[in-house]
Amino acid sequence: MSTEKIEIPKEILPKDGRFGCGPSLIRPSQLETIFTCGLMGTSHRQAPIKNLVASIKDRLAQLYHLPQGYEVVLGNGGASLFWASATACLIEKRAAHAVFGAFSKKFATETSRAPFLEESLIFTSDPGSAPEIAATEGIDFYAWAHQETSTGVINNQKPDFLQAQDALIAVDATSIAGAKTIDLNGIDVYYFSAQKALASDGGIWFALLSPRALERCEKLRNAPNRWVPDILSLPLAVENSRSNQTVNTPALATLIMLNEQLGYLLEQGGLSGAQAHCQTGSDLIYQWACAQPWATPFVNDPALRSHLVATIELEGVEAKKVLEILRTHHVVDLGGYRGIGKNQLRIGVFPNTEIANVQALLETLDYVIGILLG
Numbered sequence: 001m002s003t004e005k006i007e008i009p010k011e012i013l014p015k016d017g018r019f020g021c022g023p024s025l026i027r028p029s030q031l032e033t034i035f036t037c038g039l040m041g042t043s044h045r046q047a048p049i050k051n052l053v054a055s056i057k058d059r060l061a062q063l064y065h066l067p068q069g070y071e072v073v074l075g076n077g078g079a080s081l082f083w084a085s086a087t088a089c090l091i092e093k094r095a096a097h098a099v100f101g102a103f104s105k106k107f108a109t110e111t112s113r114a115p116f117l118e119e120s121l122i123f124t125s126d127p128g129s130a131p132e133i134a135a136t137e138g139i140d141f142y143a144w145a146h147q148e149t150s151t152g153v154i155n156n157q158k159p160d161f162l163q164a165q166d167a168l169i170a171v172d173a174t175s176i177a178g179a180k181t182i183d184l185n186g187i188d189v190y191y192f193s194a195q196k197a198l199a200s201d202g203g204i205w206f207a208l209l210s211p212r213a214l215e216r217c218e219k220l221r222n223a224p225n226r227w228v229p230d231i232l233s234l235p236l237a238v239e240n241s242r243s244n245q246t247v248n249t250p251a252l253a254t255l256i257m258l259n260e261q262l263g264y265l266l267e268q269g270g271l272s273g274a275q276a277h278c279q280t281g282s283d284l285i286y287q288w289a290c291a292q293p294w295a296t297p298f299v300n301d302p303a304l305r306s307h308l309v310a311t312i313e314l315e316g317v318e319a320k321k322v323l324e325i326l327r328t329h330h331v332v333d334l335g336g337y338r339g340i341g342k343n344q345l346r347i348g349v350f351p352n353t354e355i356a357n358v359q360a361l362l363e364t365l366d367y368v369i370g371i372l373l374g
């Protein structure tokens, strides 16, 4: 049957078809706030926007129960820029990375290429699992992702075993920040963008920095043989953040939507509330996949399965075809990550995703795949 001919009945389609892992579903009230707040088109160096940045910092500190001495630092460019900034400003001699998918690999590649650092030490495992990092002589910076968004693996590795060492622990929380509780004690750098579980837009990064991380970046400020452009300078970002500003102009709409979403998350029970909500949605998906002969969760170990990014391997039916049919019905962005797995769906269940919408999506998938299988 040609794919254009498949018409999914309206009654079973999700009311909102946005299941992407980022940019992710934004609630209408976040968009309304952009219109009503009167801040668009005003200077980021004046009090109203500085107050907005202060509110975001304060709400993040509340959500994360920010330990004493930690600071919320922000800058433009998203998590990818933060990788470059951390490479230039936080690593003294050599970094170690857990590499278990596309995003964790990108950061490892960045530090490995830096001419002023030794080649990075890589702990790796197959996509769909997560490697353990081992304390190693000569390493002053350990990095892993709390969630590898490309595979849907959650990595709850605890840094306790590294604490005796004089090394920084940096955790990429880009797609999990806002939807998973974590004790930041022992973690020096917890960084993320705003367009994933935080449901704002791309182009900005946040880093929750420990006193040790702040000290390290001050110490490396004038490191010899290390030219750092201002836009990558973490000490400069720290200074600007302290006065509720950024080095260069931020996207105001991103900040407005983020502030609204943080308020919403705090009202809904904070990180644990968001975590429970997303767990309910993703449990439905995993149970569904386990019950279908043509679907299996890509991540074998249930303990490693993300509660936000459910990656499902299909068999006997082409994921590409399913995705095309869904897209013509405005159900979008649930494709696998480039180069990961063979034939998969990757479904984002974020704090803004309604559980009824997840149920509708599963019904929709049953309907479409049923027809394709004849």
Ligand SMILES: *Cc1c(COP(=O)(O)O)cnc(C)c1O
Binding pocket: 022, 077, 078, 079, 080, 081, 103, 104, 145, 147, 148, 149, 150, 172, 173, 174, 175, 193, 194, 202, 203, 204
């Ligand atoms: C999306 C993502 C990134 C990249 O974020 P950008 O804001 O696009 O730079 C980095 N790490 C993880 C884990 C991600 O999910």
